[in-house]
Amino acid sequence: MKPLPSLDVLKTFLVVAQKLNFTRAADVLNVTQGAVSRQISGLEAHLGYALFVRQARGLALTQHGALLVAPLQQAFAQIGDALAKSGSQSGTLRVKCPTCAMRWVLPRVIRLQNERPELVVEVTASVSHGVEFNAEHFDAAIVFGVPGVASSMKGVTVHHLFDEVLTPVCAPELWKPRRNATPTPDDLAGKTLLHPTRDRRDWLLWLGAYGYAGLPSTKAQHFDTLDLAISSAMQGLGVTIGDVSLIEEDLRAKRVIAPFPLRVPSGAAYCLVYPERPAPSPALQQFAEWLESEAATTRERLHATSRAS
Structure with a gap:
């Protein structure tokens, strides 16, 4: 055989x-x-x-x-079904998360574990932006995609967390603003642009909102994930395009700065999803409510920052 x-x-x-x-x-x-x-x-x-x-x-x-x-x-x-049933008895919530969202998710999950040690959450990073609950051993997942993608998944409950909103970011020491001048994409000329996607679509989308049809610099490095691009920007290796929600903590700690006031929605969003059957455990329901609350706080803070600027 x-x-x-x-x-x-x-x-x-x-x-x-x-x-x-x-x-x-x-x-x-x-x-x-x-x-x-x-x-x-x-x-x-x-x-x-x-x-x-x-x-x-x-x-x-x-x-x-x-x-x-x-x-x-x-x-x-x-x-x-077998994995879901066995997992529901384990006491551990297994959550799949795209690597790009780990920067936002992981610090919050660790804080949750410290505050509520009875709620055990195990987060697994993946380069995939989706999930196949019938074939993957997870209780829930954070998925990334255009609005409607998560909602179109059959047999799942969807919690919208936040939309992707893009703006350039870099290490503070890398940016030398012109005195009494509002920054424009021309200020990026000569700088290394860090691309979190091979097709450069994030940079081109943001530049298009300024009326630019191309890139202001020929210097470029490409990465497979946003997290790698952000980490490289923190090291002062260039300017990347980032999602303001995912890097909120980094902005507040001044590990990176966002020198431009323009923030452009990409049309994509992050959602928490989990199967409708079997019915979600009390632990999963509590986790979903808590994560929604954290996302709401992030949205409120960023909205206040945007109005202030």
Whole structure:
């Protein structure tokens, strides 16, 4: 009897079967298109038959592939139910969090643990911005995306935390303002721009609000996560674009400064989500209420700061 394929590979198959496109499946899984293609090819070689027919406009399931979809979906749902039931008895809340949000989440969770040691919360950082509760061992997750993405997830409760609002930030010693002059993007010329995304979309969105069509500096470094870009900015390595909610504590402690008054909503948001079934435990309900309260405090402080400036 052949050994079973890994759950990761089977999950990749289900996502490809849903999207019928390697590139779109890669976006969902937060991996490269090549990695998805290799996993499917490896699975087909392991099974000894084709799962998809490659066509000019995408993919189509073979008869063998179509027969696998429903049983695997059911199996993942059963695994998810089993993990949820066992986890509900463990006394520990397991929360998935994208690395970009850890800067805001982790200090608050540690403070919560100190104030209420009976409420144990275990936060796991991930480069993924989403969650698959049927296949992942988490009680709740913080997800990032455009409004409506979290709400469209089936069978989950959604708590909106805050919207992403962008502005440039850097180490205080890196910024030398011109005397009696309001800063403009021209002041960024010659500085190294730190990009938290490969496509530079955050910088371009903020600059577009100033009427700039391109970048004011040719010096650039690219990162896979916002957290890495922020950490590099704190070291004085350049100017990054940051979410004011996520770096609120860093701004207040003056580890970084935001030299420009303009703050631009990106259209994305952070939400806390968890499955509707089984019903959330009292601990999870308390955690959700507490996190909503923390997010409300952050929004209020930033609103007051924005009005003052």
